[in-house]
Amino acid sequence: MSEKSSVVEPAYDPKAFDPASATIVVVTYNRSHLLAKLLVSITAMDPKPGHVVIVDNASGDDTTEVVESFRESIGTRIVYRRLEENTGGSGGFSEGMRAAYELGSTWIWLMDDDVEVLPDGLARMGVWAPRFKSIQGRRYDYDGSEFYWQYRLSIPLGIPIPFAPAGFDATGYREMNSGCFEGMFIHRDIVQKVGLPDPRFFIYWDDSVYGWLASLHTTSAIVDEFVLRRTREIRQWDMGVRHLNASSNAYRYYIMRNRGIMKHYFAEHGAYRPARFAVGTALTFVKELIRLVAVERTVRGTSNLFRGIRDGARIANDRSWRTMPPLSEVAADRA
Incomplete structure (x- = not known):
């Protein structure tokens, strides 16, 4: 998308952003093998978040056992919520955000179970935390290519703008009016104003609408920082x-x-x-x-x-x- 050398990036300042104030929220359903890869990547993070909230949408596999196997080694506190029924990604993220908010988290980082976090991912997001309160990082696709996410919505049409500019200028960010729960990094102040994600969506449009609502309260930004990598191949x-x-x-x-x-x-x-x-x-x-x-x-x-x-x-x-x-x-x- 851009030449990184042309981007003037602010430096990570641990005094301006406390990693322990962040909680990673993961929603999973019957994909314990992918969840395990994500938890391995969180184990390797430096710095680590204060909490990892895992919302299990009533999986029928060995998800519970996988979660328990990481409690001692992951290096941060795991909060495991197993739901009685599959509420879809929407219901899972709603419950996960509720849990993170009630833990007192300042920052909530949402993601599915089919990604892994890059070791310095939280530090890279923390660079922008003093400036923005709704932030989207970038992601590598399964094959290592740079994934393009449609970060602008046409509100009258209610659809993403497919050819919004992909490149970044020297600021290292672009303003957005949408959201993606695969990587949304959001401040509790905005969560308080917007409310929880609507579980009635079940899947699809939930994050787009939530990101738009967030943009009504703050300047939302997608930043030129690679922080996630997809671990599941999707036909395309x-x-x-x-x-x-x-x-x-x-x-x-x-x-x-x-x-x-x-x-x-x-x-x-x-x-x-x-x-x-x-x-x-x-x-x-x-x-x-x-x-x-x-x-x-x-x-x-x-x-x-x-x-x-x-x-x-x-x-x-x-x-x-x-x-x-x-x-x-x-x-x-x-x-």
């Missing part, structure tokens, strides 16, 4: 400067259904534009059709897209539906 279509990954029937359903949830969040903040949002929904549908044909070489699975559109319309038209409240309101209700 190489389009040159971009890649289109393989998907699943569940993703196809939720990517359309959750448009109804997005509508409520945009409307809550005065950003919902019905005609343009409908265009964004149509473009999303077309993109998923292209993904089916170009990446998965099939046309089977379109029924999940149509089911998602149907159920999303029901959610969008539900006048009783409410967005997640800020944590300050939740605390006031409990008082």
Whole structure:
């Protein structure tokens, strides 16, 4: 994406950022072999976070045993939350962020189980902590290539801008208005204002919406720092400067259904534009059709897209539906 030599990076200052104030939150489901690789990488980190929160979405494999095997060797405190049912990535990150917040963490670093952290990853994120409160680092893909993440949303359309500039200038960052739970590094002050991630998404659009909400309260930034590496190979279509990954029937359903949830969040903040949002929904549908044909070489699975559109319309038209409240309101209700 950029020539690192052209970037003027601030230096890591342990006095300006306390690594022990950070908590890594990992959501896992039936992938103990990948979770083990991530925990090995956390063991090798320098500096290490104060806590690692692991949210297990009711895995049926040996995830519990794997977690227990790292308690003595990882070099930081593990908090293990095994849920009674699979709540999807959305539910897992919501519970994980809740746990990290209740631990008193100043910084919460979210990630899936199919990545590993680079040894100096936390230090690299800590460089930017004095300046920003919602930060996204960069990631290497499975083959070692530089992964491009679509960090800008077109809010009227409700979709990522696929060709937002990829390069960085001498500042070493670009402002973003989105988010990705595979690497989101967020300050507790913003979590308090935004609230917890909405578990009702189950999967897809949850992090995009959360990142957008964060950007309403602070300047959010993607920084030119490689801090993660994907450890799972995903079938994809190489389009040159971009890649289109393989998907699943569940993703196809939720990517359309959750448009109804997005509508409520945009409307809550005065950003919902019905005609343009409908265009964004149509473009999303077309993109998923292209993904089916170009990446998965099939046309089977379109029924999940149509089911998602149907159920999303029901959610969008539900006048009783409410967005997640800020944590300050939740605390006031409990008082």
